[in-house]
Amino acid sequence: MSTDRIYNFNAGPAALPLSVLEEIRESFLNYDNSGMSVTEISHRSKWFDDIIEDAIARTKRLLDLDESYQVLFLQGGASLQFCMIPMNFLGNGDTADYVNTGTWSTKAIKEAQIQGKTIQVVASSEDKNFAYIPSDIQFTPNAVYTHITSNNTIKGTQWARFPDTGNVPLIADMSSDILSRSFDVKPFGLIYAGAQKNMGPAGVCLVIIRDDLLQRSPDTLPTMLNYQTFANKNSMFNTPPCFAVYTIQLVLKWLEETIGGLAQMEAINQQKARTLYDFFDASRFYSGTAEPDSRSIMNVTFRLPSEDLESTFVQEAYENGFSGLKGHRSVGGCRASIYNATPLQAVEDLVDFMQTFEQING
Ligand SMILES: *Cc1c(COP(=O)(O)O)cnc(C)c1O
Numbered sequence: 001m002s003t004d005r006i007y008n009f010n011a012g013p014a015a016l017p018l019s020v021l022e023e024i025r026e027s028f029l030n031y032d033n034s035g036m037s038v039t040e041i042s043h044r045s046k047w048f049d050d051i052i053e054d055a056i057a058r059t060k061r062l063l064d065l066d067e068s069y070q071v072l073f074l075q076g077g078a079s080l081q082f083c084m085i086p087m088n089f090l091g092n093g094d095t096a097d098y099v100n101t102g103t104w105s106t107k108a109i110k111e112a113q114i115q116g117k118t119i120q121v122v123a124s125s126e127d128k129n130f131a132y133i134p135s136d137i138q139f140t141p142n143a144v145y146t147h148i149t150s151n152n153t154i155k156g157t158q159w160a161r162f163p164d165t166g167n168v169p170l171i172a173d174m175s176s177d178i179l180s181r182s183f184d185v186k187p188f189g190l191i192y193a194g195a196q197k198n199m200g201p202a203g204v205c206l207v208i209i210r211d212d213l214l215q216r217s218p219d220t221l222p223t224m225l226n227y228q229t230f231a232n233k234n235s236m237f238n239t240p241p242c243f244a245v246y247t248i249q250l251v252l253k254w255l256e257e258t259i260g261g262l263a264q265m266e267a268i269n270q271q272k273a274r275t276l277y278d279f280f281d282a283s284r285f286y287s288g289t290a291e292p293d294s295r296s297i298m299n300v301t302f303r304l305p306s307e308d309l310e311s312t313f314v315q316e317a318y319e320n321g322f323s324g325l326k327g328h329r330s331v332g333g334c335r336a337s338i339y340n341a342t343p344l345q346a347v348e349d350l351v352d353f354m355q356t357f358e359q360i361n362g
Pocket of ligand 1: 076077151174175197
C-alpha cells in the first residue's frame with residue numbers, strides 16, 4: 001500500500017477501493033491491449049460494450065434484479081433525477097407521496113412542486129431537525145409512487161426497514177447507501193444513486209427502473225429527459241460517461257469477487273458503524289446526532305462539547321491522517337462517512353485518535 005494515502009472520510013466524492021485505483025493505473029495507458037487508454041476508446045467499441053454490459057450484469061446479480069428491471073447510467077447526477085421522476089411519471093390527475101427526511105428529500109420535493117405536479121408530503125422529520133426516520137405513515141393508496149431517501153447523507157439517518165406501501169411502487173434516492181446492504185428490491189419501481197458516494201467517481205448516476213414505470217414516460221418529453229431514450233439505447237443514446245462507468249464496473253467486480261457480495265459488505269459496514277456508535281454511547285465527550293434507531297451505517301454524524309473543540313478536532317484529525325471529518329456546512333458538527341471502500345482499520349484507528357483527543361481536551 002502506498003504510504004502517502006490517508007484515511008478518507010469524505011462524504012462524496014469519496015474513498016474508492018485501493019485495488020480498483022491500482023487496476024485503473026496499471027491499465028490506464030493501454031486498456032486491454034487496445035493500445036489506447038480507456039478514456040480514449042470509442043463508446044461504440046467492443047471494449048466499451050463489454051465494460052457496460054459487465055457493469056449491468058454485476059448490478060443485476062448483486063441486487064438480484066429480475067427481467068423487469070433495466071439498469072441505466074445517466075448524467076446530471078442524482079439531482080437531475082429529482083426532476084425527471086415527476087416529469088416522467090406524473091400526468092394530469094396523478095399524485096405521488098414523498099417522505100421528507102432531510103436536505104436531499106427536500107430538494108426532490110421542490111423539483112416536483114416547481115413543475116406544478118400534485119404530490120403529498122406524507123411524513124417529515126423536520127420537527128426534530130431530521131434526526132429520525134418517521135414511522136406509522138399514512139400513504140395515499142392511489143399514488144403513482146412513494147419517494148424516499150434511503151440514507152440521509154447530511155443528517156446521518158437511514159431507513160433500517162423500508163416502509164410498506166402496498167401496491168404503490170417505492171422510488172428511492174440511494175445515492176449514499178447503494179450496494180451497502182442487501183434488501184428486497186421487489187417493492188421498488190425505481191432506484192437511483194449518484195455514483196460518487198459508494199460506487200465510483202462523480203459524473204454518472206445509476207438508475208434502476210422497472211418496466212411498469214418506464215412505460216409511463218410520455219413521448220412529449222425532451223429526448224434527453226425521457227427514461228425511454230436511455231432504456232432503448234442501453235444508456236448510449238449519446239456519449240455516456242465512459243470512464244465513470246468503467247470505474248463502476250471495477251468497483252462492482254471488487255464487491256462481488258473480493259468482498260463476496262452484499263451480505264458480506266453489510267456485515268463489514270455494520271461492524272464499522274457499531275465501532276463508532278458504541279464508542280459515542282460510552283463517551284460523555286462525543287455524542288451522535290441521529291436517534292439510535294435511525295442511525296446511518298454510512299454517514300456517522302456527531303458533536304463535540306463545543307464548536308471550538310469541533311474545529312480543533314477536524315484540524316488535528318487531518319494532521320494525523322484522517323480527512324473529511326467536518327460536518328456538512330448546513331448542519332455543522334462532525335461527520336465520518338464510512339462507505340463501502342472505507343476499511344474497518346480506518347474506523348478503528350479513528351476511534352483510537354478520538355480517544356487520545358478526548359484525553360487531551362476533555
Ligand atoms: C450527494 C447526494 C445527492 C446529490 O447528488 P448529485 O450527484 O451531486 O446530484 C442526492 N441525494 C443524496 C442522498 C446524496 O447523498
